[in-house]
Amino acid sequence: MDSEDDMHDANDVDSLDDFYSGDTGMASDDGDGDYEFIDNDTDDSDDSTSHRQQQNYTILNEEDIRQRQEEDITKISTVLSIPRVSASILLRHYNWSVSKVHDAWFADEEKVRKAVGLLERPIVQIPNIKELTCGICFEAYPRDRMYAAACGHPFCGTCWTGYVSTAINDGPGCLMLRCPDPSCGAAVGQDMINILSCEEDKQKYSRYLLRSYIEDNRKTKWCPAPGCDFAVDFVVGSASYDVSCNCTHSFCWNCTEEAHRPVDCSTVAKWILKNSAESENMNWILANSKPCPKCKRPIEKNQGCMHITCTPPCKFEFCWLCLGAWSDHGERTGGFYACNRYETAKQEGAYDETEKRREMAKNSLERYTHYYERWATNQSSRQKAVTDLQQMQNVHIEKLSDKQCQPESQLKFITEAWLQIIECRRVLKWTYAYGYYLPEHEHAKRQFFEYLQGRAESGLERLHQCAEKELQVYLNAEGPSKDFNDFRTKLAGLTRGRCLVLHL
Amino acid sequence: MQASRARLFKEYKEVQREKTADPDIQLVCDDTNIFKWTALIKGPSETPYEGGVFQLAFAVPEQYPLQPPQVRFLTKIFHPNVHFKTGEICLDILKNAWSPAWTLQSVCRAIIALMAHPEPDSPLNCDSGNLLRSGDLRGYQSMARMYTRLAAMPKKG
Ligand SMILES: [Zn+2]
Ligand SMILES: [Zn+2]
Ligand SMILES: [Zn+2]
Ligand SMILES: [Zn+2]
Ligand SMILES: [Zn+2]
Ligand SMILES: [Zn+2]
Numbered sequence: 001m002d003s004e005d006d007m008h009d010a011n012d013v014d015s016l017d018d019f020y021s022g023d024t025g026m027a028s029d030d031g032d033g034d035y036e037f038i039d040n041d042t043d044d045s046d047d048s049t050s051h052r053q054q055q056n057y058t059i060l061n062e063e064d065i066r067q068r069q070e071e072d073i074t075k076i077s078t079v080l081s082i083p084r085v086s087a088s089i090l091l092r093h094y095n096w097s098v099s100k101v102h103d104a105w106f107a108d109e110e111k112v113r114k115a116v117g118l119l120e121r122p123i124v125q126i127p128n129i130k131e132l133t134c135g136i137c138f139e140a141y142p143r144d145r146m147y148a149a150a151c152g153h154p155f156c157g158t159c160w161t162g163y164v165s166t167a168i169n170d171g172p173g174c175l176m177l178r179c180p181d182p183s184c185g186a187a188v189g190q191d192m193i194n195i196l197s198c199e200e201d202k203q204k205y206s207r208y209l210l211r212s213y214i215e216d217n218r219k220t221k222w223c224p225a226p227g228c229d230f231a232v233d234f235v236v237g238s239a240s241y242d243v244s245c246n247c248t249h250s251f252c253w254n255c256t257e258e259a260h261r262p263v264d265c266s267t268v269a270k271w272i273l274k275n276s277a278e279s280e281n282m283n284w285i286l287a288n289s290k291p292c293p294k295c296k297r298p299i300e301k302n303q304g305c306m307h308i309t310c311t312p313p314c315k316f317e318f319c320w321l322c323l324g325a326w327s328d329h330g331e332r333t334g335g336f337y338a339c340n341r342y343e344t345a346k347q348e349g350a351y352d353e354t355e356k357r358r359e360m361a362k363n364s365l366e367r368y369t370h371y372y373e374r375w376a377t378n379q380s381s382r383q384k385a386v387t388d389l390q391q392m393q394n395v396h397i398e399k400l401s402d403k404q405c406q407p408e409s410q411l412k413f414i415t416e417a418w419l420q421i422i423e424c425r426r427v428l429k430w431t432y433a434y435g436y437y438l439p440e441h442e443h444a445k446r447q448f449f450e451y452l453q454g455r456a457e458s459g460l461e462r463l464h465q466c467a468e469k470e471l472q473v474y475l476n477a478e479g480p481s482k483d484f485n486d487f488r489t490k491l492a493g494l495t496r497g498r499c500l501v502l503h504l
Numbered sequence: 505m506q507a508s509r510a511r512l513f514k515e516y517k518e519v520q521r522e523k524t525a526d527p528d529i530q531l532v533c534d535d536t537n538i539f540k541w542t543a544l545i546k547g548p549s550e551t552p553y554e555g556g557v558f559q560l561a562f563a564v565p566e567q568y569p570l571q572p573p574q575v576r577f578l579t580k581i582f583h584p585n586v587h588f589k590t591g592e593i594c595l596d597i598l599k600n601a602w603s604p605a606w607t608l609q610s611v612c613r614a615i616i617a618l619m620a621h622p623e624p625d626s627p628l629n630c631d632s633g634n635l636l637r638s639g640d641l642r643g644y645q646s647m648a649r650m651y652t653r654l655a656a657m658p659k660k661g
Contacts, residue, residue, distance in 0.1 A: 136569055136604045137507060138514045162507070163604055166570040182603040 056238035057253065059246045060220070060231045062210070069213045072098050080105055085189035086118050088209070092175050096217045117178055117187035122152030134159055135181060147196065149179045151186035160196045164188070168201045172208045224256045225249035241265070248386075250426070263430040271433035275372065281365055285373045288380070292316060293323040304384040304421070305464035306377070321374055329458065340435075340453045342370045371436040375429050381464070382425035388468070389418040396475060405480045413488055417467045417495045424460045431456070463494040508568040512538050515607055529612045539564040542578070543612050547656065548620040552648035553581070556656025560615065561591075562608060572602035575611060580655035582648040584622045584633040593618070594628045 060068070075098055077087035093116045094100040104112050113120065126132065126148070131140040136159035146154040155163070159180075167174040177188040193205050214220045214231045223230045223245040230245050234253045241254040242261045250259035252268070260268045275282070292299050294316040299308060306320040307329075317326040322339030329339070392414060401408045431453050438446055471491075474481055481487075516538070519531045527546075534540035541562035547553025559578040565571045575598060577591035585594040597606060597614055606614075627633025635644040 137511050139510075158507070159604065162570045166567070180603050180605050182597070182601075182605055 056235040056240065057243050058233045059223075060214075060233055061246075062229060065210060065213060065231055069096075069210065072096065076101055082118070085191045086187075089118065089187050089189050090116055092209075092212055092216070096213055114185075117185040119150040119186050122148075122150065123184060123186070124152040126152055126154060136163065147192070149186040149188050149192060151179050151181070151184050153179050153181040153184055153186075155180060157196065160192075161198070164193055164196050165198070165201050168193075168197070168204050168208075172212060174205060175208055175212055221253065221256065223247060223249055224251055259426060260430045260433075262427065263434045267433055267437055268430070270437065271375075274368070274436075278365065278368065278372070282369070282372055282376070285369070285376055290320070290323070293318050293325075301377075303468060304381040304388065304425075305461055305468055306381075307461060307465050321377060329461070340374065340432075340457055341450050342367060342435075368436065371432045375432040378425050378429035378432070382422055382429065385418060385421045385425060385464070389415070389422065392418060400471075400475055403477055403479070404474055404484050406484070413492045413495065414467070414471070417463065417491050420495045421460070421464050421467060424456070424463070428453070428456055428460060459494070459497055463491075463497070466491050466494055508564065508566055509538060511569055512564060515609070518607075519609065526609070526613075528616060529609060531608055531612065539566075539568075541573075541608055543608070545612055545616055547652060548616055551620050552645045553583075553619050553652050553656070556652040557658075558619075558656050560612065562611075564608075569604035569606070572598050572606070573608060573611065574598075575615070580651055581619075582629065582632055582644075582651040583619060584624045584627040584629050584636055584644075585618060587628040588631075592628060594623075594626050 058064075072091060073084050073087045076082070076091055077084045079102065080087065080090075082090075090101050090105070090112070091098070094104065112118075126143070126146075130142060132143055132146050132154045133140050134146065134156040135153060136155050139156065141156050145157055147157060147160050148154045163180050164174070164177070167177050174193075177193075178184070179186040179188060190205065190209065194202060197205065214222055219236050220231055220233050222228075223232060223243075225245060225247050228245060228247040228249060230247060232243050232245065232253065234243065240261065241252045242250065242259045243253045244250045244259070251257065252259055252261075252265060255265040255268065257265070257268050257272065289298050289300050291297065292310040292314060295310060295314040297310070297314070299310055301308065301320055307326050308318055308320050310316040310318070318324060319326055319329055319339055324339060397408055397411050397414065400406070400414075401411060431449075435446075435449065435453065438449060440446075470487065474484055474487060512533075516533050519533075528548075529546075530544040532542050532544075534542070541564065543560040543562065545558050545560060547556040547558060557579075558581060560575055561578050563574040565573065575593055577586055577593065579591075580588070581591070582588065586592070593615065595614060595618055597603070597611070622632075622636060624633045624636035632644060632647065635641075635647070
């Protein structure tokens with residue numbers, strides 16, 4: 001096996017780049033050429049960071065968000081010569097767009113003040129008497145125990161606290177709180193909240209204020225990964241929607257599904273809907289056990305790559321997806337890797353294997369099953385690779401470094417290989433959703449797509465197998481292996497192969 | 505609980521003192537429970553409800569006046585914003601537009617205003633809402649008048 005071959009793949013594909021322009025299902029990415037996610041430049045700085053800087057988005061942590069929000073408030077407060085609290089209320093009203101606040105204010109300040117409830121002077125003059133009656137509890141209190149917003153409507157401290165607390169516990173609507181007097185629209189800002197609320201409510205309020213800065217802003221969103229607190233600031237109008245959060249979750253900024261480039265959002269939405277409609281029929285695919293095509297014993301898939309070896313004494317090597325002999329896959333047969341093709345599988349009768357499959361055919365689910373199985377298997381392979389990478393970084397790299405007497409800094413190629421596997425599994429997975437919706441009659445297009453997909457798949461299988469199985473040898477070795485450098489060259493070569501330059 | 509009771513007691517005393525202040529509204533507190541009230545309101549003039557007297561039931565929550573009271577018609581009424589069977593009322597101030605500065609008395613006033621100015625776009629009574637939305641004012645009025653006569657007027661003899 002030579003890695004040369006893989007390098008050529010990338011070039012072949014590049015030259016066929018504009019074979020399909022104005023395509024149906026794939027996201028177009030004007031300008032930026034290769035689909036690569038790891039810089040090949042041997043730059044010593046952290047790969048992921050240096051890459052992210054040229055991205056069309058920025059990942060924000062809580063501190064960044066707070067700082068940006070403060071800066072925007074300062075900007076408006078300075079330019080409009082209004083208190084910071086008023087600036088904050090204004091920005092919230094205009095979904096945190098500094099330019100919109102600016103434009104609206106200078107177009108018609110009166111109108112804006114009225115809509116938002118920013119009064120310049122009180123509506124009511126508090127009479128110069130010792131005691132005032134609260135408009136909520138109707139009790140009379142000394143003046144110094146009464147509070148009012150800019151309008152001057154007096155309410156006692158207890159009633160204010162109850163009023164504010166009710167609003168805060170009702171949800172983010174508290175950010176647009178107005179004076180309790182029903183005829184009055186005076187805004188109640190954070191300054192009042194801080195005077196009148198208990199610690200817990202103050203915290204909740206400032207939480208809502210921070211969240212609003214992300215949620216109500218057109219250019220920002222929270223990372224959709226469960227438990228992740230990072231937000232993304234996206235340059236609206238960018239060619240690619242792919243976002244990779246600092247928590248490692250990759251997602252599409254447009255539809256917030258997991259990243260699905262090069263497949264477009266509507267295809268993904270259709271596919272996800274289809275999957276949930278068929279989920280009951282597809283459970284058996286996710287069961288992860290199949291009979292060995294030779295000895296019929298059930299084999300469990302507990303690894304990432306599709307190259308399965310049956311347990312002794314059978315030891316038959318086969319492909320998990322098409323159940324064909326592994327010897328028919330890869331370069332030995334001239335690089336013809338066709339188990340991604342639905343038609344081929346059907347001709348060879350691969351779907352007559354079991355009762356279940358016959359049933360599927362009857363239900364005309366066969367075609368969908370073909371694509372779904374490959375989609376789902378790449379998904380679980382990717383999941384496995386994510387776990388393997390973590391294990392690699394936490395345990396194996398150190399062990400390998402000791403065994404092979406290699407400084408850890410020189411084992412970076414292993415991490416890079418796993419990152420590539422994870423990314424390629426993701427892309428490959430989505431190409432199956434694309435393939436499912438590719439119109440049957442567009443033969444040339446389908447052929448070209450399946451050719452690319454096949455090359456990508458075979459390249460990835462070689463990479464995955466090398467990182468998964470061949471590495472084991474060096475991990476289990478007694479001492480430094482002479483051919484470790486050959487292994488390094490091979491794995492790095494396969495990684496660089498950029499097997500997934502899928503320009504469809 | 506204590507705050508809402510104190511506030512309701514203030515409203516009660518105000519109602520006793522100003523009994524004749526608003527002849528269209530008669531608010532009565534339950535004999536044993538200050539959180540239960542009823543009101544009799546007069547149908548506004550120049551509406552199909554004119555001449556009728558409508559009974560409302562108030563259930564006041566413990567968080568009152570920070571939370572609005574629950575109000576429904578006990579008297580049958582044909583009105584786009586009142587549920588024909590349950591008497592439930594669709595009125596913004598009884599929901600998100602509630603202000604703790606409102607009182608039971610002012611809620612009654614708002615309901616009288618709603619009787620005179622129905623909001624056919626948020627109907628609880630679809631038949632009635634549809635009549636109004638399709639522009640069949642006479643159809644709506646005759647239905648409303650009929651139910652006023654049937655349910656909201658003292659039976660003669
Ligand atoms: Zn006010
Ligand atoms: Zn008070
Ligand atoms: Zn994240
Ligand atoms: Zn998307
Ligand atoms: Zn076997
Ligand atoms: Zn295969």
